[in-house]
Amino acid sequence: MSNIYQGREQTEAKHFILRRYLQTLAFKTLHGGWTLAYIDGFSGPWQSRTPDHSDSSFMIAVQVLKEAQLKVRASGKKPRIKCFFSEENRDSYAQLQAAVAPHHDPANGFFIETFKGKFENAVGPIQKTMGGSFALTFIDPTGWTGYEFGKVRPIFEHAPGEVLLNFMYDFVSRFAASSDPITLASFDGILGANWKDRLDKKLPREEALMALFTEQFWRAGKFEYVLSTPIEKISERTHFHIVYGTRNSKGLEAYRQVEYDALKDHGMRRAAAREVIRENKTGQSDLFGAAGAASVAEVSMEAQIATIKLQAKDWLRQQLPSCPKPFSEIWPMMLHNFMLRKTDAKDICAELGKSGELKETWRMNGSRRQKPDDADQIERA
Template sequence: MNEAYAGREQTEAKHAILRHYLQELALITLGGKEYAYPTLTYVDGFSGPWQSRCGDYSDTSFMIALGVLKDVQRQLVRRGKRPVIKCFFAEKNRISFAQLDAAVRTYDNPSNGFHVETFNGTFQGAIADIMRFAEGFTLTFIDPTGWTEYPFDKIAPLLTRRPGEVLVNYMYDFAGRFTSWSDPKIVESFNGILRPGWPERIDRSLPPGEAAENLFRQEFKDAGGFQYAVSTPIKKLAERTHFCLTYGTRHWKGLEVYRSLERKALKQHDFRRFEAKLAKEEEESGPLMFKASELHQPFTLDAQTEREKHSAAEWLIKMLRERGRPIPFGQVSPQMLDRFALTPSEAKDVCVAMADNALILPTWLDVGSKRKKPDKRDLIILVVPPDGGTAPSLGASLS
């Protein structure tokens, strides 16, 4: 267990997703053949530091980003490339800003293509400076402590900047509690992210937290003009979602990479939470006979994935019936990943299991093909006629 994150396991999960996604994004956008850009700009709108336990700030988002991007730049230089990386850090608290500025200033090295700029003020107040500073592909990380300091209409130029993606830490638990209140001031406080009139648009048939998050994700998607917007629920020790990382992208490739890294991070987070629970139990009751690695069984995450697979299969049957025609897997997969917490490989597994259950045709097994799973060219063809009939059972498992 990383002691720097003891009691902050949810922050460790958040940082793991940021670290690994930023690394993959930088390698793809700066070093890839298909999507290469000469410059990558990283923007951190609420940089801190907050609650850092490391003297070198290695447990903060800004230092994680700098470390990842410097390492990527070194890798690409060794390949003969000359990538330009730009980092913009905003922090309104003067004391925190002084610490931030001192920590990141030494990374500013324009002559070697690494630029760092800091801003002491609100995130929305920094938008004009960010837009002047940003070049190439932009990843924006918005990690506030509440929900009032990043109104979509004020930060719209950055949300809609192309090419670019945005990662927002949405305070699920707090927002879910307060959106159920009718106090006019509280209602107004959500106007920036849920839009005025949101109490009439929120789905009151759902639990408050889920209803508010659904509306937030849709408003975020619309505000940024994103093709895909997905949320990753992060829990504290209690079995309750503390916050959601909400990711917006306009490209299926980003969605695939994010979903894959999300699953790895959640598996690690699930184990870290289990470790922390055992440590707490040991502190209260004395030494335990077994270690966390010997006891841990990720049944919760596995069961959730199984439910997602079944829901995805039902959704696909419905879509095929409504369309009344075959659909290439290359169109099915991004839509499935956008709606369900599945990896690209699991989206293929859903189709394989559906074919095994005689729901769709296994077109990827055509004569001469050695593939066991569909690729983007394969047509997904419904077996049950679109105009009626009862679909065969999905089976007990879609694994």
């Protein structure tokens, strides 16, 4: 475990997702000839433990984007990147500005703009930065205010573009139980008017709140796909959800892979951290220690995925009456509904093919392929 994240493993998971997804997105967009705009709505820094703020989202983004630009430039292209960092707190803004200023390099197509003030008040300048670009907006607030969907809608609606948002579920859940009218009204901007009356009482509280939030998020951005990744503390309690919105199936595919990698890594780190805490409390070491606990967590993750695949297999069986459909239409629906990767969707179709429930269209005409590709038809046997 890296010392800078000790005791805040959930932050490490969040940064894992940001770093990995931004790497994937940057290479695809820059190689494709797009200018890439990166928008950071609540930049901080907050609780940074490094002198250069390398454990803050804005410096992680700068590092990833500069590396990607350098590699793409080596292929003969001239990639352009625009960054926009917004921060309201005066002291944090001063640190932010000092940290990113040396990386502003217009001569080499790397632009950085900073904004001191509320993210909601930066919509106009952000739209100018986004113009003509593929945009990724990252919103990482310390609470639940400052990004009312009605106010930031133009940023969400930018196309082509995607949004990653840290929904602070733990805080929201606690304060949403308040009886104070002012506190309850403060959630209207992200949960919608009369949200408490619209909360589905038949669902567990976390599911009900997330259902309201993702619906409002989806409406604000007119996204094709909205995913939610729960990130837990060392305890088994959800701390926050990373909510992702995209209109592109390729983005959906890339995010599900990053999500899988992040949750696997986070689970092992949480297990190792719990074992260290146990050893410190009891003074007794387990035979395999933190490494053994992490290994058990990895097995648990794979068991969870196996269960989800069974659910997805039943879902696909229900889709078969409306088939045939190309695999290119099946896998995005499956990934949207289940925490699975495209490779898992292929496995499910292959298994149903072997059991005789699907025609193994991918093996026709002498093909030796074991799994379907996008063009293969998925149809009942």
